[in-house]
Amino acid sequence: MALPSVAEMDIRSNLHPYTNHIVHQQTGPKxxxxxxxxxxxxxxxxxxxxxxxxxxxxxxxxxEPRLVAAAKAQLETLPYNHSFAGRTAPVVSELAERLISIAPDSMSKAYFVSSGSEAVDSAIKVAWYYNNALDRPHKKKIISRHRGYHGVTVACTSLTAIPVIQEAFDAPLERFKQTGTPHFYRFGEDSETEEQFATRRAEELEQLILEEDPDTIAAMIAEPLMGAGGVIPPPKTYFEKIQKVLRKYDILLIADEVINGFGRTGNPWGCDTYGIEAPDMVTCAKQLSSAYIPIGAKMISEEIFTVIAEASNRHGVFGTGYTYGGHPVAAAVALETLKIYEERDxxxxxxxxxxxxxxxxxxxxxxxxxxxxxxxxxxxxxxxxxxxxxxxxxxxxxxxxxxxxxxxxxxxxxxxxxxxxxxxxxxxxxxxxxxxxxxxxxxxxxxxxxxxxxxxxxx
Ligand SMILES: Cc1ncc(COP(=O)(O)O)c(C=O)c1O
Known part of the structure; x- marks a missing residue:
């Protein structure tokens, strides 16, 4: 009996993301x-x-044969380990050390996950945990930008302000608010310079914060250069003005470097390219392992670490973690990727x-x-x-x-x-x-x- 073709198996059994399923049933996969x-x-x-x-x-x-070899060597040595309760494998600790050494200066600790969405989702959880630890139980809302892309978990879908991604999934949830897209070509006015447009966007952000009440806003998340929402570099002076507003109201900035990170915009981080200073958290994934294996990371500042460390002591543990967070095979591939970036310049x-x-x-x-x-x-x-x-x-x-x-x-x-x-x-x-x-x-x-x-x- 002949085996079914890939197309037959796929149409019968595979539910694809970001796909029109009626069309797919007719055309089959690529x-x-x-x-x-x-x-x-x-x-x-x-x-x-x-x-x-x-x-x-x-x-x-x-x-890239070195990434294959790194995975194979780790699979043969210790194919699985986890990071709960202080456990580690040497390669995971080494990756954390190397990642922090090349990260934006304000970063102090790395927390490993398996995707960009998990990195963003766990950054939101840290923002909430942090404000609970500081006895600010109402400071919980997260601001993103229209057309920002931050992944697809339930919380991330609330941040990813693109209609086709939100509307049919009842997003955004209540704690998530949106501000304007920093796209000068589409939204700049004829009489405006790029700088004036950036000022207007920062004023709109401040307006939103005041309307919502600054004591209810925990964080803003932003890609330095917006990726999936249209590849949109920010207008000149944008982040300088946005950060001034955030600091005024004690609101954290999460720089989502999932696409920008590791050289994509012509500097190691999008933060470098667009003048983002001392972000409170940074998320990354994708080029961290050249995508040969799923891995992402959320990094946090020393200030946030100090607060959540003390809270974990009060609660007994920092009560969150993924089975595959800090997977040694993924860490080995990521570590080799970072070594290749450095050795080959x-x-x-x-x-x-x-x-x-x-x-x-x-x-x-x-x-x-x-x-x-x-x-x-x-x-x-x-x-x-x-x-x-x-x-x-x-x-x-x-x-x-x-x-x-x-x-x-x-x-x-x-x-x-x-x-x-x-x-x-x-x-x-x-x-x-x-x-x-x-x-x-x-x-x-x-x-x-x-x-x-x-x-x-x-x-
Ligand atoms: C900026 C940004 N954040 C988060 C994500 C989500 O990453 P993942 O698809 O690995 O969950 C993406 C994915 O493209 C992204 O571009």
């Missing part, structure tokens, strides 16, 4: 079978540039390659389909518009970003139509070479031309 460097191959032997590094994560590409490589990357990206600003080409380091996006002058978008039913994504596939390039607005994200593995950057943008340029021609022919 199946990828092999990876090498920045390329992956589908089941028919077609080769693609992985232009979004999977989900913004495979920094070292798809065939991955940051230096990014700084070289980001120049042609950003130059080619900016050139797309003049394409008739592109309203704004934006980005930093080795991350970017093109926002597609029907009218460059008025910035009017296409009718959403045309799904223009999806059309570009599909054309890109025909040109051997995988990008992503982002879940808000007609925006296509670009975020290749950090190991991409200058020649490969040109291949990527050649393919994207041809795809934009194809879609533009099709749209012209329709009208």
């Amino acid at each position: 199946t990828y079978v092999h990876g090498e460097g920045i390329y992956i191959w589908d089941e028919h032997g077609n080769k693609f540039i992985e232009g979004l590094a999977g989900l913004w994560c495979t920094s070292l590409g798809f065939s 991955t940051m230096g490589h990014v700084r070289q390659v980001m120049e042609p990357f950003q130059k080619r990206l900016k050139q797309l600003d003049s394409h008739p389909l592109v309203g704004e080409a934006r980005g930093a380091g080795l991350i970017g996006a093109v926002e597609l518009v029907a009218d460059k002058q008025s910035k009017e978008s296409y009718d959403p039913s045309l799904k223009v970003a999806l059309q570009v994504y599909q054309k890109c596939l025909e040109h051997g390039l995988i990008l992503r139509a982002l879940p808000s607005g007609d925006t296509v994200g670009i975020c290749p593995p950090l190991i991409i070479t200058e020649a490969q950057v040109h291949d990527l943008f050649d393919a994207l340029g041809e795809s934009l031309n194809d879609v533009y021609r099709d749209l012209q022919n329709m009208s």
Whole structure:
């Protein structure tokens, strides 16, 4: 009897995230079978540039033997250990030490989890625990920004202020509040400079805090450069002004570095690129292990640690933890990833390659389909518009970003139509070479031309 095909098994049994299930039942899965460097191959032997590094994560590409060896060696030594009740494995303590040594200066302790969502979720729990410990039981609300992406646990869904992610899941819950997107192109007024727009956003934040009552607000979470919500670098002076407001009302700042961290924006952390000073907590994942194995981390300041340490003594324990938090195999792969970044000067490589990357990206600003080409380091996006002058978008039913994504596939390039607005994200593995950057943008340029021609022919 013949075995069922991948498509048959998948349609019958696999429930996919972020997928239209009715369409999937008809089209079946896209199946990828092999990876090498920045390329992956589908089941028919077609080769693609992985232009979004999977989900913004495979920094070292798809065939790094040292990461495989690190996992194998740890699997053969101690395949599992946990971190409860003060237990550790050497590789986990070493990873914590190394991560803290390269983290933003204010970070003092790392807490390991298995995903970005878990990192964010546990940062929220720390904010609540911290305020309970300080006898501020009402200081619990968390502020995020419209179009911010912070993951999908119940609490994270309340922070991820993107309609398609929240509306059908009864989010946001009560303790979660939203403030404006720092996107100058879309929301800046004609008469405003970037700096004035940043001032307005900071004033709106202060307004929200006063309306809600500052004594009820625990923390604000922000990606330095917004990723999945549209690849949005903040306007000049934005974080300086936001941090001033947060400090005034004793509100913690959680810097969500899940995409930005480990060199993506041209500096080790997005905090460095955008002038975020001494965040209270930092979350990271993805490039921490080049995504070869699930691992994330939440880091906290010494001040927060001191408060929660004393509270744990009063309660008996810090009563939270995951079975796989501090998994030794994941820690071994992450530790090897950080060693590779240092030994190969991955940051230096990014700084070289980001120049042609950003130059080619900016050139797309003049394409008739592109309203704004934006980005930093080795991350970017093109926002597609029907009218460059008025910035009017296409009718959403045309799904223009999806059309570009599909054309890109025909040109051997995988990008992503982002879940808000007609925006296509670009975020290749950090190991991409200058020649490969040109291949990527050649393919994207041809795809934009194809879609533009099709749209012209329709009208
Ligand atoms: C900034 C940010 N935070 C959190 C997450 C959630 O991470 P995960 O999908 O690993 O749960 C993501 C995922 O893309 C992210 O971009």
